[in-house]
Amino acid sequence: MFSAGSGTLDLVTFRELLNGAQGQTREVALDDYVRALGLWRGPAGDGLSYGSTAMPIFAALDDEFYAACVAAAELAVSLRRPERVIPPLQLAASMAPFHEPVHAGLITVLGAAGRQAEALSAFHAVRDRLAEELGIDPGSALQAAHLRVLTQSPTSSVVTSTEGEGDRAPAGQAAGLVGRGEELGVLRQAIEAALTGRTGLAIVEGEPGSGKTRLLEEAAADADRRGALVVRASCLEGDGTPSMWPWEQALARVLDSLPALAREKWLASELGRLLESRDDDAAPPVSGGRAQFRLYEQVVTFIGQASAERPMLLVLDDLQWIDATSLQLFSHLAGRLPTGTAIICALRDRAPTPGPDLSRALAAASRLPSHRRIQLGPLSLTDVAELIRRETGHEPGADIARNIHVRTAGNPFFVRELSRLLSDRGALSDGDVSARAGVPSTVRDVVRDRLAGLDDSARHLLRVAALIGREVDLGLLARAAGVDVADCLERLEPLRALGLLETGPENPFSWRFAHDLVRESITETTEHLRAVRLHLRVADALEESQAEDESITERLAFHLSAAGPLADPVRTVEALKRAGRRAATKLAFAAADRHLESAAQIARTAKLPELELSALSLLAIAPRRQAGFGGTTFDLLERAEHLARQLGRDVEAAGLLFARLFGAYTFLEWDRVRLVRRLYEQGEASADPVIRVYGRQAWGLHQWDIGDIGAAYRCFSENNPGLLDGVVSAHSETPIRRDVSGEWPGWHAVVTALHGDVGTAETIIDKWNGPDDSYAVATWAYYTTIIASMAGDAGWVMRTIERWMAVGTGRAAIQQEHYIRLNWYWARALTGDDPAVIAAEADQLLAATMVDPPRWGVAYHHALIAEMWLAAGMPDEAGIALDRADQALDAYGQRYAEGLVLLLRARHLHARGEPTDVVRAAAEKARDRSDERGSHLFARRAEKFLAVFGAMPHKSIGHTGQKWLPES
Numbered sequence: 001m002f003s004a005g006s007g008t009l010d011l012v013t014f015r016e017l018l019n020g021a022q023g024q025t026r027e028v029a030l031d032d033y034v035r036a037l038g039l040w041r042g043p044a045g046d047g048l049s050y051g052s053t054a055m056p057i058f059a060a061l062d063d064e065f066y067a068a069c070v071a072a073a074e075l076a077v078s079l080r081r082p083e084r085v086i087p088p089l090q091l092a093a094s095m096a097p098f099h100e101p102v103h104a105g106l107i108t109v110l111g112a113a114g115r116q117a118e119a120l121s122a123f124h125a126v127r128d129r130l131a132e133e134l135g136i137d138p139g140s141a142l143q144a145a146h147l148r149v150l151t152q153s154p155t156s157s158v159v160t161s162t163e164g165e166g167d168r169a170p171a172g173q174a175a176g177l178v179g180r181g182e183e184l185g186v187l188r189q190a191i192e193a194a195l196t197g198r199t200g201l202a203i204v205e206g207e208p209g210s211g212k213t214r215l216l217e218e219a220a221a222d223a224d225r226r227g228a229l230v231v232r233a234s235c236l237e238g239d240g241t242p243s244m245w246p247w248e249q250a251l252a253r254v255l256d257s258l259p260a261l262a263r264e265k266w267l268a269s270e271l272g273r274l275l276e277s278r279d280d281d282a283a284p285p286v287s288g289g290r291a292q293f294r295l296y297e298q299v300v301t302f303i304g305q306a307s308a309e310r311p312m313l314l315v316l317d318d319l320q321w322i323d324a325t326s327l328q329l330f331s332h333l334a335g336r337l338p339t340g341t342a343i344i345c346a347l348r349d350r351a352p353t354p355g356p357d358l359s360r361a362l363a364a365a366s367r368l369p370s371h372r373r374i375q376l377g378p379l380s381l382t383d384v385a386e387l388i389r390r391e392t393g394h395e396p397g398a399d400i401a402r403n404i405h406v407r408t409a410g411n412p413f414f415v416r417e418l419s420r421l422l423s424d425r426g427a428l429s430d431g432d433v434s435a436r437a438g439v440p441s442t443v444r445d446v447v448r449d450r451l452a453g454l455d456d457s458a459r460h461l462l463r464v465a466a467l468i469g470r471e472v473d474l475g476l477l478a479r480a481a482g483v484d485v486a487d488c489l490e491r492l493e494p495l496r497a498l499g500l501l502e503t504g505p506e507n508p509f510s511w512r513f514a515h516d517l518v519r520e521s522i523t524e525t526t527e528h529l530r531a532v533r534l535h536l537r538v539a540d541a542l543e544e545s546q547a548e549d550e551s552i553t554e555r556l557a558f559h560l561s562a563a564g565p566l567a568d569p570v571r572t573v574e575a576l577k578r579a580g581r582r583a584a585t586k587l588a589f590a591a592a593d594r595h596l597e598s599a600a601q602i603a604r605t606a607k608l609p610e611l612e613l614s615a616l617s618l619l620a621i622a623p624r625r626q627a628g629f630g631g632t633t634f635d636l637l638e639r640a641e642h643l644a645r646q647l648g649r650d651v652e653a654a655g656l657l658f659a660r661l662f663g664a665y666t667f668l669e670w671d672r673v674r675l676v677r678r679l680y681e682q683g684e685a686s687a688d689p690v691i692r693v694y695g696r697q698a699w700g701l702h703q704w705d706i707g708d709i710g711a712a713y714r715c716f717s718e719n720n721p722g723l724l725d726g727v728v729s730a731h732s733e734t735p736i737r738r739d740v741s742g743e744w745p746g747w748h749a750v751v752t753a754l755h756g757d758v759g760t761a762e763t764i765i766d767k768w769n770g771p772d773d774s775y776a777v778a779t780w781a782y783y784t785t786i787i788a789s790m791a792g793d794a795g796w797v798m799r800t801i802e803r804w805m806a807v808g809t810g811r812a813a814i815q816q817e818h819y820i821r822l823n824w825y826w827a828r829a830l831t832g833d834d835p836a837v838i839a840a841e842a843d844q845l846l847a848a849t850m851v852d853p854p855r856w857g858v859a860y861h862h863a864l865i866a867e868m869w870l871a872a873g874m875p876d877e878a879g880i881a882l883d884r885a886d887q888a889l890d891a892y893g894q895r896y897a898e899g900l901v902l903l904l905r906a907r908h909l910h911a912r913g914e915p916t917d918v919v920r921a922a923a924e925k926a927r928d929r930s931d932e933r934g935s936h937l938f939a940r941r942a943e944k945f946l947a948v949f950g951a952m953p954h955k956s957i958g959h960t961g962q963k964w965l966p967e968s
Contacts, residue, residue: 010039011061018068030079033072037088040065043095066092066102073105082112093122097129100138104145111149119149144196147311178390178412179383180215183374187219190342190372194311195226199370200342201334203319203362205349206376209413212346215376216315219344223313228342229257229306231314235321236470242554243323243588248274250314251299254306262305271298273586292325292587296332304338311340319347320354325588331361334368349375378410391416392423417447420499447500447521454494461491462500465511466522467534467559472501472511479541480534536563554579554595561598569606573599577615593619600636609643616640617652620659634663654682654694661698662743665705668854668892676702693719697744704751707895710934713755716748746783753787754896756936761787777804785823789864790900792941797827818849819857826864835872839865843881859888860897866904875911882908899930899938906945920949 017036021029044061045054069085069092076085089106096102103126110119123146127138138146177184183204190200204212224230233250235241242248251274255263267275273295306312322330334343347354354362365371379387385401388394396404400422408414451459464481465472478488492511495501502514513519523531539559546552557579560572576599583592596619603612616636637660644653657679664672676698683695700715745764753761765783781804788796801824825842829835842865850858866881885901888894906922927942 014039014064014068026075026079030072030075030081030084033068033075034084034088037065037068037072037085040088040091042091062095066096066099070101070105073109077108077112080112082109085109086113093126097126098134100126100142104141107142107145108148111145116149120146123149140197144198147196148192177211177215177218178387179379180211180218180376183215183376184218184222186372186374187215187344188222190344190370191219191223191226191228191313193370194223194307194313194340194342195228197339199337199339200344200372201337201365201368201370202342202344202372202374203365204344204346204374204376206346207350207411208348209411210376210378211412212348212376213317214412216317216344216346220313220315223342227311229254229310229312231312232317233315234317234470235319235323235326237318237321241321241323241469241558242551243583243591244274244326244329244586246316246322246326247299247329248551250316251275251302254303254312257306257310266302269298270295271302292328293332295587296329299329300333300336300338303333303341307338307340312342314341314343316343316345319345320352320358322358323588324357324590325586327357327361331364334365337370379405379412379415380410381405384408384410384415387412387415388419391419394423417499447518448525451522451525454498458491458494461488462495462522463526463530464534464538465501466513466519466526467531467562468538469555470513470519472513474509474511475545476538476541477511479545480538482537532562532564532566535559536566539563539567550582553582554591557595557598561602569602569608570611573603573606573608573611573615576602577618580615580618597636600639609647613640613643613647613649613652616643617656620656634660637663650682650686651688651690654679654686654691657682658694658698661701665701666856668856668858668894672705673702697747700751701747704747704896705893707898707933707935709751709754709896709936712751712896713934716744716751746779749783750786750790753790754935754937756940758787758791758937780804782820785820785827789823789826790937794827794830797823798831801827818845819861821845822861822864826868829868830871835868836874839868839872839874839877842868854888854892857894857897858892859885859894860900862888863897863901863904866901866908870904870907870911873911875908878904878908878911895933896935899926899933899935899942902926902929903938903942903945906942916949920946923949 014036017032021032021036024032043058044065045058069089072085073082073089076082086106086109089102089109092099092102093106103122107119107122110116110122123138123142126142130136130138187202187204190202193200204215206212220230220232231250231253233246233253235246251271255266255275258266266272270291303312303314316330319330337343347358366373381401384405385396388396388401388404396419404415404418404422408418451462454462461477461481461483465477468477468480474485474488478485481488483491492501496503499514500518501511503509503511526534536559539556542552542556542559553575557572557575560567560575563572576595580592580595580599583589583595596615599615600612600619603609603615617640620637620640637656641653641656641660644650644656657675661672661675661679664675679698680695680702683692683698686692686695696715696719700712703709703712703715745767749761749764752764762784765780765787781800784800785797788794788800801820804820822842822845825838825845829838829842846858846861846865849855850861862881862885866878866885869875869878869881882901882904885897889898889901903923903926906919906926909922910919923942923946927939927946930936930939930942
C-alpha cells in the first residue's frame with residue numbers, strides 16, 4: 001500500500017492548502033488558494049494512457065480544481081485582489097468549456113480587475129459556444145456575471161499591490177461616511193442583488209440623528225453610479241400628510257422612467273388613482289379588501305415592468321411615519337418583490353417607537369431570504385473626533401472630543417450640531433470652557449440657540465415652513481408668510497447657511513428641513529396662539545393657489561383643523577369630508593375614518609347638525625368596505641340615527657339603523673334582536689315604502705339567523721322588487737343605501753336556495769355576473785360560492801372561482817374575502833386536492849378570521865370543515881369540528897346551519913362504523929328538523945343520504961329546485 005506524505009504529491013499539497021485555508025483570515029486564505037491553484041498545469045492525468053475506469057477518477061479531481069477556482073474568485077473579488085486568480089481561472093475555463101460557474105468566475109474577476117473588454121469577450125465566447133454546440137442560453141450565474149460587468153462603475157479602483165495601504169481611508173470611513181463602512185457594505189449587497197437579477201431588502205434603524213438618511217443617500221448614489229434606477233420617497237409626520245404619500249412620490253418617479261405608451265396605459269389603470277388626481281365624488285363604491293389587493297398587485301407588476309428594463313433601487317426614508325395603507329402596500333411589495341429590484345429603508349427605533357403594525361410588518365420582512373437588518377449604533381470616540389474635524393475643519397482637542405462624545409452619546413447629528421455651535425463660539429479647543437458654557441444636551445437646545453441670531457422676519461418664515469412640513473414648496477411658503485417669492489428666497493439664505501433648511505438635490509427652488517428634529521424643535525417652541533394663526537394662513541395660501549387640486553385636500557383639512565376656532569367650522573368640516581372621501585378612494589380607510597370623525601366632532605361642537613349628519617353618514621360606509629363594523633363606529637351610527645330623526649329624515653334614520661343592525665349581525669352581538677324589533681316596528685308603523693322595506697328586510701335577516709328559513713323566505717319575497725331596486729340603486733339619495741343595502745339581493749338568493757329552489761337562487765345571483773364590473777363579479781362569486789357549498793356542489797364553487805379570477809379580481813387569499821377562501825378550501829378538499837392538508841389550512845383560517853371576535857357564519861363554516869375532514873377519511877377531526885359547530889350554534893345562534901350540522905352528524909356516525917339504525921335515526925332527525933324549519937335544501941340532502949340505506953322518501957319535503965347535483 002502506497003501512502004503519500006506531505007509534499008510528495010501535488011494533489012496532497014493541493015488538498016492540504018485548501019483545508020488550511022478554512023481556518024485562516026481571509027487574506028491568508030487567499031494566499032493558500034493562489035498557491036494551491038498554481039499547482040495545476042492542465043487536466044488531471046493529462047498525457048497519461050489510462051482505461052475507462054480511470055476516467056471518472058480524473059474527472060472528479062478536475063471538479064475539485066473547478067470548485068476551488070470558483071471559491072477563490074469570490075474571495076479575491078471581495079478582497080479587491082481579483083488579478084491574483086485570473087491565471088488559474090483562465091486555465092480552468094480552457095479545461096472546461098461548458099462549466100458555467102468557472103466561466104462566470106473568470107468573467108467576474110476580469111471585470112473586477114478593470115479588464116472589462118476581456119470580460120465581455122469571455123462572456124460572448126461562452127454564450128456562442130453554448131448556443132452553437134448545446135442549443136441553450138447562458139444560465140443565471142453567467143447572466144449575473146455579465147450584468148455585473150455591464151453595470152460596474154468605470155471609476156471603481158482595484159488595489160493591485162500592498163504598497164501605500166497606509167494612505168487609504170479606514171473601512172469605517174468609506175465613501176465620506178464616518179464609522180459606517182460596514183453598514184454601507186450591507187446596503188451595497190442588497191443593491192448588487194438587484195443588479196444581478198435577484199432581489200434585495202435592507203432596513204436601517206436607529207435613533208433620530210444617527211445617520212440613517214445619510215447612509216441611504218450614500219447607498220443611493222452608489223446605485224446610481226452603477227446604472228440602477230434610483231427611486232426615493234419619504235414618509236412624513238403628521239395628520240396633514242396625504243395618505244399613500246410615499247407611494248405617490250415613488251411611483252411617479254417610476255412612471256417617468258417608462259416609455260410614453262406604457263405611461264398612458266398605467267395612468268388609465270386603477271394605479272392612476274395614486275399617480276394623478278381624479279373626481280373622487282364620481283368614484284363608485286368599491287370593496288375595500290379586493291380593491292386594495294388588486295391595486296397592490298398592479299404596483300408589483302408596474303415595478304416589475306420598470307425593473308425588467310433597468311435594475312431599480314427603491315429608497316424609503318422615515319418609515320416610522322408611514323401611514324397604515326402605505327405600510328400594507330410595503331409589506332405586499334416586499335413579499336412579492338420583482339427580480340432586479342432592491343428596497344432599502346430607514347426608520348427610527350425611538351421617538352417614536354415603532355407601532356404594532358409596523359413591528360409586525362418588519363417581523364414579516366425579516367423572514368424573507370433577501371432581508372438584511374442594520375442597527376445603527378453610536379459613533380465611537382475616534383469617529384466622533386473625525387466627524388468634528390470634517391465638520392469644522394479643525395482638529396478637536398482630546399477633552400473637547402470626549403466632552404462632545406459623552407453629551408451626545410455618539411449621535412452623529414448631535415455631534416455635528418454641537419461642534420458647529422462650539423466652533424462659532426470659539427470654544428472648540430478648550431474642553432473645560434465648553435463644559436462651563438453649558439453645551440446643550442439635546443438638538444432642540446442647539447436649534448433654539450442657533451435661532452437666536454436670526455431677525456424676526458427670518459424666524460417667522462422658519463415657523464411657517466415648519467408648520468407646512470418637512471418638504472416646503474417655495475410658492476406656498478411665500479404666500480403663507482405674506483411676502484413675494486424674491487423676498488422669500490432672500491430670507492431663506494441665512495437659514496440655509498445655518499443648516500436648518502436646504503435645497504432639494506434636483507430642484508434648487510424646492511426646500512426641505514435638513515432633519516425632522518430641526519422642524520420639530522421649531523414647532524415645539526412656537527407659541528400656541530401663533531401656531532394656530534399660522535395654520536390658518538397656510539390653509540388660506542393652499543386654497544388660494546391650488547383650490548382645484550385634489551392632492552392638497554388632506555393637507556388643507558389638517559391645517560384648517562389645526563387652526564381651531566379661528567377657521568370657519570363649515571369650511572373645516574367640508575374640507576375634512578373631502579379629505580375623507582379622498583383617502584377612501586386611495587383605500588386608506590384608517591385615514592378616512594380619522595378625517596370623518598374629526599369632521600363630525602367639529603360640526604357637533606359648532607352645533608351644525610346637518611353637517612354632522614353628512615359626515616357620520618360618510619363614516620358609516622367606510623368600515624363596511626373593510627368587511628365589518630365595530631367599536632366607536634357603532635356609537636357614531638347611533639348618533640347619526642338620532643340626528644336624522646331630529647332633522648325629520650326618517651328614511652335616512654332607518655338606513656343608519658339598518659347599517660347598525662348589519663354590524664350587529666356581522667359580529668353576532670347577543671342583543672341584535674333588539675335592533676331588529678326597533679326597525680321592524682318602525683317599518684310596520686310607517687307609510688313610507690322605503691322604511692317598510694327596511695323593516696321587512698331586518699325581520700327576514702332575523703328569521704334567517706334563528707333558522708326559520710320559511711319565514712325568512714316569505715319576508716324577502718314579499719318586498720316589492722321595484723321598491724327594493726330603488727333602495728339599492730347606485731343613484732339612491734344616501735350612500736348608506738348604496739353601500740349597506742346592496743347585499744339584499746344576495747340574501748334573497750341564499751334564503752331562496754335554502755328554501756329548496758337552487759335554480760331560482762342562481763338566477764337571482766347571476767344579475768351580478770357582469771363582464772366588465774369586477775366588483776359585481778366579486779359579489780356574485782361571494783354569494784354563489786355560499787349557495788354552491790350549501791348545495792354540496794364543489795364543482796360549482798370551483799367554476800365560480802375560475803370565473804372570478806379570470807375577470808382579474810384577484811385570488812381568494814385576502815382577509816376581506818375569507819368566506820370565499822373557506823368555500824374554496826371546501827371545494828378543493830371535496831374534489832380530492834389533498835383534503836387533510838386543505839382542511840387543516842381552512843381550520844387555521846377560520847380560527848384566525850371568524851372566531852375571535854365571532855362573525856356571521858362561524859357555525860356553518862365549522863360544519864364545512866367537518867365535511868372536509870370526512871372527505872379526508874378522518875372522522876375524529878370531523879367530530880371535533882362538529883362539536884365546535886354545535887358550540888357556536890348554542891353561543892351565537894345562526895340556526896340556519898343546524899340542518900347541515902345534523903346531517904354531517906349522521907355522516908360522521910356512518911364514517912365511524914356505527915350501526916345502521918343509529919345512522920338512519922340521525923339522518924331522519926336532520927331531514928325532519930330541516931323540513932320543519934323550511935330549510936328544504938338540507939332536508940333534500942338528508943333524504944339523498946337516507947336513500948343509501950333504502951329509506952322511503954319523506955313526502956313533506958318542499959322545493960327541490962331547478963338545479964340539483966348529487967352529494968360530493
